[in-house]
Amino acid sequence: MTNVATTVQRRRATPARPPRPRAAEPGPLRRFLRTHWYAWALTAPVVIVMSVVIAFPFARGLWLSFTDADRRNVSTRIGENVTPATYEFVGVDNYVAILTGDVGDFWARLTWTVVWTLACVACHFGLGLGLAVMLNRRVALRGVYRAVMILPWAVPPFVSAFIWRYLYQGEYGLFNAALRGMGFPGVEWLGDPFWAKVVVITINVWLGVPFMMVALLGGLQSIPGQLYEAARVDGASPWQQFRHITLPSLRPVAAPVVLIGTIWTFNQFPVIFLVTGGGPARSTDLLVTYAFRLFGDGTYGVASAYGMVILGLLLVLGVIYQRALRREGQAW
Amino acid sequence: MVTASARGGRERGVLASVGLHLGLVTASLIALLPVVWIVLTSIQPRHVWQSTSVEVVRDPTFANYLHVLTETPFLRWFANTLVVAGLTTVVALFLAATTGYAVSRFRFPGMRPLMWSLLITQMFPVAILIVPLYTVLVRLGLINHHLGLTLTYLTIAVPFCAWMLRGYFDTIPTEIDEAGRMDGLTPFGTFWRLVLPLAKPGLAVVGFFAFITAWGEVAFASAFMIDADNFTLAVGLRTQFVAERRAEWGYLSAAAVMIAVPALLVFLGAQRHLEGGLTAGATKT
Numbered sequence: 001m002t003n004v005a006t007t008v009q010r011r012r013a014t015p016a017r018p019p020r021p022r023a024a025e026p027g028p029l030r031r032f033l034r035t036h037w038y039a040w041a042l043t044a045p046v047v048i049v050m051s052v053v054i055a056f057p058f059a060r061g062l063w064l065s066f067t068d069a070d071r072r073n074v075s076t077r078i079g080e081n082v083t084p085a086t087y088e089f090v091g092v093d094n095y096v097a098i099l100t101g102d103v104g105d106f107w108a109r110l111t112w113t114v115v116w117t118l119a120c121v122a123c124h125f126g127l128g129l130g131l132a133v134m135l136n137r138r139v140a141l142r143g144v145y146r147a148v149m150i151l152p153w154a155v156p157p158f159v160s161a162f163i164w165r166y167l168y169q170g171e172y173g174l175f176n177a178a179l180r181g182m183g184f185p186g187v188e189w190l191g192d193p194f195w196a197k198v199v200v201i202t203i204n205v206w207l208g209v210p211f212m213m214v215a216l217l218g219g220l221q222s223i224p225g226q227l228y229e230a231a232r233v234d235g236a237s238p239w240q241q242f243r244h245i246t247l248p249s250l251r252p253v254a255a256p257v258v259l260i261g262t263i264w265t266f267n268q269f270p271v272i273f274l275v276t277g278g279g280p281a282r283s284t285d286l287l288v289t290y291a292f293r294l295f296g297d298g299t300y301g302v303a304s305a306y307g308m309v310i311l312g313l314l315l316v317l318g319v320i321y322q323r324a325l326r327r328e329g330q331a332w
Numbered sequence: 333m334v335t336a337s338a339r340g341g342r343e344r345g346v347l348a349s350v351g352l353h354l355g356l357v358t359a360s361l362i363a364l365l366p367v368v369w370i371v372l373t374s375i376q377p378r379h380v381w382q383s384t385s386v387e388v389v390r391d392p393t394f395a396n397y398l399h400v401l402t403e404t405p406f407l408r409w410f411a412n413t414l415v416v417a418g419l420t421t422v423v424a425l426f427l428a429a430t431t432g433y434a435v436s437r438f439r440f441p442g443m444r445p446l447m448w449s450l451l452i453t454q455m456f457p458v459a460i461l462i463v464p465l466y467t468v469l470v471r472l473g474l475i476n477h478h479l480g481l482t483l484t485y486l487t488i489a490v491p492f493c494a495w496m497l498r499g500y501f502d503t504i505p506t507e508i509d510e511a512g513r514m515d516g517l518t519p520f521g522t523f524w525r526l527v528l529p530l531a532k533p534g535l536a537v538v539g540f541f542a543f544i545t546a547w548g549e550v551a552f553a554s555a556f557m558i559d560a561d562n563f564t565l566a567v568g569l570r571t572q573f574v575a576e577r578r579a580e581w582g583y584l585s586a587a588a589v590m591i592a593v594p595a596l597l598v599f600l601g602a603q604r605h606l607e608g609g610l611t612a613g614a615t616k617t
Contacts, residue, residue, distance in 0.1 A: 036438070036440045036441065038434075038438065038518075038519040038520070039434045039437075039438035039440035039443070040440065040442075041520075042430045042431065042433060042434035042438075042519075042520075042523070043430065043431050043434045043435075043442075043446060045426070045427050045430055045431075046427045046428075046430065046431040046446075046490065046494065047446070049423075049427055049486060049490070050449075050450075050453075050486075050487075050490065052468075052483075053461075053465070053468075053483050053484065053486055053487050054453055054456075054461070054487050056464075056468065057461050057464035057465045057468055058456075058460065058461065058464070060464035060467065060468070061460050061461065061463055061464040064463060064464065074467065075467075127359075130355075131355075131356075131359055134352055134355055134356055135356070137352065139352060139353070139356065140353075145356045145359075145360055147600060148360040148363055148364055149359055149360055149363050150363075150599060150600075151363045151364065151367055151596070152363050153599070154592070154595050154596045154598075154599035154600075155367065155592045155595060155596070156544070156547055156548035156565075156566075156591060156592065156595055157548045157550075158548055158550055158565070158566040158569065158570075159548075159569075159588045159591050159592050160366070162569065162573075162584055162588060163366045163367070163369070163370045163585075163588060164366060166370070166373070166581050166584070166585070167366060167369065169581075172581070174369055206362070206363075206366075210363075260454065263454060263455050266457075267455075267457045267458065269458055269550060269551045270548070270550040270551075270566075273550060273551070273554075274550065274570065287457070288457045288458060288459055291457065291458075291459030292458060292459055292462065292551055292555075294459075295459065295462050295463055295466075295555070296555075300463045303459060303462075303463055304459075304460070304463050304464075306459060307457055307459035307460035307461075307462075307463075308460065310457040310459065310460070311455060311456060311457060311460055314455040314457075315452065315455065318452075318455065
């Protein structure tokens with residue numbers, strides 16, 4: 001994932017074919033096969049496995065999204081008895097129903113998902129970069145700081161979700177206890193739509209900063225020190241150094257990391273699912289958790305269509321992002 | 333290599349140093365707080381968490397741990413999770429390494445579509461595959477089965493690992509392959525005997541990612557595991573300790589500590605490699 005921004009032109013090693021002491025040149029097809037069969041043999045396992053677990057299910061999901069499949073009419077299998085499926089093709093009905101807001105509360109979910117993604121990724125990047133710059137200096141206890149700050153990434157997300165849920169708990173939670181200790185009334189963090197949104201964003205920021213920090217720190221450490229020396233000789237202020245050396249040099253690392261971070265955040269599942277369960281009153285459900293809920297309700301056709309819409313949105317985002325980078329002269 | 337960090341502390345004023353440490357300490361405290369709090373909760377008597385006043389440990393006890401280990405299927409779930417995550421890691425590494433190497437070293441027809449499709453699968457929301465995968469697993473009879481869950485985790489782990497490894501292989505000089513070929517190794521032999529051993533740090537980082545991905549996955553595990561005997565930790569904890577209205581925080585915190593500690597140890601072990609591994613290929617030094 002991270003290599004997409006190679007700054008140095010890579011040299012391809014197409015294996016040099018040993019000279020063959022044969023008189024007749026083989027036909028083009030034979031030569032073609034001989035040149036490429038190694039590569040194909042190496043990639044065959046992935047192609048086979050991915051066809052089974054991604055391509056085929058994806059094709060099926062696409063088909064399902066145009067049908068009225070639900071729990072009652074799909075084929076079921078109880079022991080030896082297989083009931084055939086009876087769902088029917090309904091064209092784009094599911095998509096129309098979703099985009100017009102008839103089912104699935106689509107526009108409200110989309111708005112919240114976009115707000116959530118922007119807020120989280122901005123904080124991930126800003127805080128991650130700030131901490132990476134601090135850790136890149138010569139500081140006493142640097143290793144200790146780094147080890148501690150990586151904690152939120154090391155604890156499995158589902159465990160973190162439970163921990164935070166406990167901290168924000170209305171009656172016994174630490175935060176409310178602290179508030180009450182200072183003489184304020186406690187807040188029903190998870191019972192109020194606005195606060196619940198703030199809570200899930202803070203939790204996800206806490207979870208995601210270390211990844212950014214580590215990635216950007218790696219990028220910072222590969223910036224040649226001579227650049228800074230030269231800048232200092234020319235009398236550049238620390239801010240100018242940061243602005244004109246650090247940021248541009250980080251771009252090859254930052255660009256792919258931010259893109260993948262955005263995709264992950266957009267599709268973030270455990271935080272929402274485990275902390276609020278989409279509540280209160282579904283206000284914190286992201287598109288993804290909502291689609292999962294539709295699946296749980298047994299409306300498979302609608303759930304598939306919902307998933308396809310999410311994928312479409314992400315693809316558009318990816319293309320726009322790449323175009324923007326290319327305009328900046330950062331093609332990958 | 334001279335890096336930016338060569339700017340020593342000598343030329344920093346006292347004020348700047350204090351500010352720097354203040355920032356780092358604040359961030360560390362924020363990172364630590366939830367973890368410390370859960371450890372404190374776990375070693376208190378069972379009902380202390382229900383008291384509305386916050387106090388630091390009075391009489392530490394391991395009753396919560398004992399209960400979780402002996403009265404709940406915790407250990408069984410732990411084993412399930414290990415099996416699934418381990419299997420996922422091994423299979424994903426094998427698939428990703430072969431692909432990453434092929435893409436890094438050869439130009440062949442179908443290469444670009446392959447890499448693009450891997451990239452796009454990164455974007456798949458859980459919701460897209462969950463319905464059809466469910467039906468596929470039912471067909472294969474793998475619902476409620478470790479193997480079935482492992483298969484679904486490959487959809488997440490393989491694309492990411494292949495991209496990362498390709499970047500790592502790109503940093504290994506092609507002269508090594510050429511030397512291997514000169515000595516009469518086949519491309520497979522070169523890959524297996526020369527390049528893979530050199531790529532060990534990269535493999536470690538990528539394997540680690542595959543492992544923690546599978547270790548903490550929630551959605552597929554919730555949907556495809558039906559019997560409590562087969563639950564992974566993520567599913568088990570939710571059903572066991574976090575009931576709709578009443579959560580057993582004492583037990584939950586003990587379980588959380590027991591899950592997080594091994595994860596932390598692994599993380600600290602892998603930490604040295606993480607920085608290089610994440611940015612391999614993006615920056616050449």
